[in-house]
Amino acid sequence: MSQTTAKAAAADAGASAALRARTEVARLISYIVIGLGAAFLSLRASTLPTSRWEPLGAGSFPELVFGVLAVLCLIAAVRAVIDIRKAGGANRLGASLGEWLVARRYSFALFGLLVVYLLLLPLGGFSLTTFVFLLIAQLMIAGISKKTLFQSLIAAVIFSVGLNMLFAEVFNVFLPRGVLFAG
Amino acid sequence: MMLDAFLAGAHQVFAFDTLIYMLIGSVAGIVAAAIPGFTVTMAIILTLPLTFTMGPLQGVSVMLSVYVGGYTGGLISAALLGIPGTPSSVATTFDAYPMARGGEPGRALSLGVWSSFFGTVISTIVLIIAAPPLAMIAVKLGPWEYFSLIVFALTIVASLVGNSLMRGLIAGVIGLGLATIGPDPMMGQPRLTFESSVLMPGLPFLVVLIGIFAISQLMGELEDHGKGPSSDALIPDVIEFKTWAVMREVLMHPVNLVRSSLIGVFIGALPGAGGSIANLLAYDQAKRSSINPDEFGKGNPDGVIASEAGNSATAGGGLIPMIALGIPGSAVDAILMAALMVHGISVGPRLIMDNADLAYGMFVAMVVASLMMLVVCVLSMRLFLRVTDIPKQFIVPTVMICCVIGAFALNNRVTDLYLLGAIGLVGYGLKSLDYPLAPLVLGVILGPIAETNLRRALMSDADWTVFFTRPISAVLLAAALLSVIFSIRSVLKMRKKDRPATDEQNGD
Numbered sequence: 001m002s003q004t005t006a007k008a009a010a011a012d013a014g015a016s017a018a019l020r021a022r023t024e025v026a027r028l029i030s031y032i033v034i035g036l037g038a039a040f041l042s043l044r045a046s047t048l049p050t051s052r053w054e055p056l057g058a059g060s061f062p063e064l065v066f067g068v069l070a071v072l073c074l075i076a077a078v079r080a081v082i083d084i085r086k087a088g089g090a091n092r093l094g095a096s097l098g099e100w101l102v103a104r105r106y107s108f109a110l111f112g113l114l115v116v117y118l119l120l121l122p123l124g125g126f127s128l129t130t131f132v133f134l135l136i137a138q139l140m141i142a143g144i145s146k147k148t149l150f151q152s153l154i155a156a157v158i159f160s161v162g163l164n165m166l167f168a169e170v171f172n173v174f175l176p177r178g179v180l181f182a183g
Numbered sequence: 184m185m186l187d188a189f190l191a192g193a194h195q196v197f198a199f200d201t202l203i204y205m206l207i208g209s210v211a212g213i214v215a216a217a218i219p220g221f222t223v224t225m226a227i228i229l230t231l232p233l234t235f236t237m238g239p240l241q242g243v244s245v246m247l248s249v250y251v252g253g254y255t256g257g258l259i260s261a262a263l264l265g266i267p268g269t270p271s272s273v274a275t276t277f278d279a280y281p282m283a284r285g286g287e288p289g290r291a292l293s294l295g296v297w298s299s300f301f302g303t304v305i306s307t308i309v310l311i312i313a314a315p316p317l318a319m320i321a322v323k324l325g326p327w328e329y330f331s332l333i334v335f336a337l338t339i340v341a342s343l344v345g346n347s348l349m350r351g352l353i354a355g356v357i358g359l360g361l362a363t364i365g366p367d368p369m370m371g372q373p374r375l376t377f378e379s380s381v382l383m384p385g386l387p388f389l390v391v392l393i394g395i396f397a398i399s400q401l402m403g404e405l406e407d408h409g410k411g412p413s414s415d416a417l418i419p420d421v422i423e424f425k426t427w428a429v430m431r432e433v434l435m436h437p438v439n440l441v442r443s444s445l446i447g448v449f450i451g452a453l454p455g456a457g458g459s460i461a462n463l464l465a466y467d468q469a470k471r472s473s474i475n476p477d478e479f480g481k482g483n484p485d486g487v488i489a490s491e492a493g494n495s496a497t498a499g500g501g502l503i504p505m506i507a508l509g510i511p512g513s514a515v516d517a518i519l520m521a522a523l524m525v526h527g528i529s530v531g532p533r534l535i536m537d538n539a540d541l542a543y544g545m546f547v548a549m550v551v552a553s554l555m556m557l558v559v560c561v562l563s564m565r566l567f568l569r570v571t572d573i574p575k576q577f578i579v580p581t582v583m584i585c586c587v588i589g590a591f592a593l594n595n596r597v598t599d600l601y602l603l604g605a606i607g608l609v610g611y612g613l614k615s616l617d618y619p620l621a622p623l624v625l626g627v628i629l630g631p632i633a634e635t636n637l638r639r640a641l642m643s644d645a646d647w648t649v650f651f652t653r654p655i656s657a658v659l660l661a662a663a664l665l666s667v668i669f670s671i672r673s674v675l676k677m678r679k680k681d682r683p684a685t686d687e688q689n690g691d
Contacts (some may be wrong), residue, residue, distance in 0.1 A: 031353075034353065038360065052220055054642045056637065058369075058370060060361035061363060062360065062375060069353065072352055072353050075349070076349045076350070089282070103406060104402075104406050106405035107403065107405045108402075110405055110579070111611070118587070118600045118604050122597050134584065135270045137579070137583075138577065141405065143275040152576070167225065167592070171232075171236050172236055173235065173588075175592075176591070177592065181413060
């Protein structure tokens with residue numbers, strides 16, 4: 001019995017080392033992406049015209065900041081490579097990316113919905129687009145049944161039409177009316 | 184002069200409509216923080232668009248009452264469910280939860296509420312005493328000292344928050360970088376806008392803030408969704424709060440109460456470190472100095488008092504550098520600062536001189552807010568317990584809509600909404616990779632201040648060495664260097680401790 005637990009613990013430890021290595025690979029990629037972006041922006045800022053009245057022009061500060069960022073990312077990336085090597089390299093990268101995405105499928109689905117919502121908002125106006133967004137998002141999270149459909153409908157009406165009225169009447173903040181209803 | 188300003192501020196805070204709004208804010212803060220996964224910061228972000236139409240002091244007072252209420256609300260789910268409602272009530276679960284399980288849920292809650300109240304009041308007293316003289320000194324600082332102060336603030340943020348100094352620094356510098364997009368703060372020359380109309384006006388701080396904190400948090404709430412419900416916690420039907428007896432009990436621990444509050448004030452005043460660190464640190468100190476430390480973790484009242492007084496006291500502490508120096512002590516203070524800027528009030532050491540009624544009004548509002556929190560909690564704590572039952576399907580999408588409204592109402596620009604989406608996705612990515620987000624947000628608000636001071640300094644004297652020859656500036660830069668060295672050392676120490684374990688794993 002104790003042997004099996006020990007084996008399981010060892011397997012767990014191995015798995016967690018592999019997991020750490022994979023997380024470190026993901027971070028390494030982020031260091032590289034951020035570092036390259038920073039290097040590009042730093043170069044771009046250096047082309048801004050210098051000022052005649054002061055030693056630092058408009059471009060000097062961003063050049064400095066993004067330069068520092070690029071150096072920090074380089075150091076972090078080198079350290080990440082060393083750590084990954086120490087952990088014995090990372091395997092099953094593709095599969096673990098898949099697991100990562102599957103665990104977060106609802107998060108990304110919600111974000112996708114948000115993007116579509118934001119794109120349609122100027123067209124459809126606040127009340128209508130928000131109603132549709134809320135209804136779909138709530139049903140996506142709760143699953144579709146008679147009860148959830150009913151609850152979601154009520155919540156969607158309150159927080160679309162209701163919020164719009166609250167902001168317009170009480171706070172004098174006018175949310176987008178939408179091109180469709182502008183006339 | 185001071186009394187005049189104090190009375191003028193009090194007069195505005197005690198206006199009937201302000202009190203009503205503050206009461207609503209207080210309830211909203213408690214409710215929001217009682218919902219696990221909903222942080223105090225998020226509650227304040229959502230309050231912000233509602234305060235645009237109010238006067239500056241009224242708006243800030245409402246946000247302060249959400250803030251004070253929020254620090255207490257986290258206690259409810261911490262004590263009864265064992266889940267910290269906000270990150271700043273993690274240590275509260277250590278003793279309040281066992282006490283509640285042990286048959287005294289009312290005592291646990293009342294202890295927390297009273298400790299929060301006294302913690303806030305003590306921190307406000309320190310704030311009133313410390314902020315004006317600090318501001319007097321701060322006005323005399325030149326651009327060299329200011330720039331060095333910001334460098335120091337950012338290194339402290341990076342080393343205190345999160346698990347990695349390097350990622351903290353990277354996040355802080357990303358924030359500084361984001362703030363350089365758009366017109367430059369001195370001459371208005373467009374920078375790094377790539378001729379895009381979205382980037383032309385720069386990245387509005389509040390849109391960055393909502394995207395980075397709220398959108399990423401909401402997306403995070405749905406991770407692992409559908410894996411089955413979490414364990415149900417039992418909330419007893421009858422809870423006896425014994426309000427007054429517990430108040431006496433809290434006052435019977437004056438040393439612990441004052442020590443924890445002062446820890447909270449100090450931690451709150453450090454840029455970037457907020458309630459979550461103060462909560463743990465105050466608890467730890469209480470345990471260390473207790474005569475029977477073994478009792479901690481089993482429902483010891485001292486543990487509850489320390490953790491709750493500690494996190495609530497950061498509210499007043501965080502306002503000290505904001506009011507005196509114009510440097511926010513936490514993300515929440517950064518939002519308060521931004522809210523004042525929306526009203527055209529520049530926050531800095533001159534705030535207390537130019538807008539004394541506003542500064543003193545904020546002090547009054549802190550005390551009023553903590554009193555309201557106390558009254559609301561004592562009268563209706565039971566109702567708030569129901570809040571923890573609201574399912575995610577309602578909270579996540581509706582809060583997201585509130586974020587969208589907040590980002591839009593700031594400038595009435597639809598392009599801000601596209602920025603919100605993009606920044607939200609970036610924030611979620613950074614959060615998933617364990618980058619701390621607070622340094623980034625502070626970087627965005629401190630960036631323009633740092634740049635303006637750096638350029639002013641070099642305009643009056645093009646010599647870089649002045650930064651090291653002016654004594655205060657040199658001390659601040661040395662402190663920045665020390666804080667980095669110190670945290671690198673502690674990381675190395677931790678690695679040494681970990682090494683045997685990793686070697687073993689490699690051997691497998």
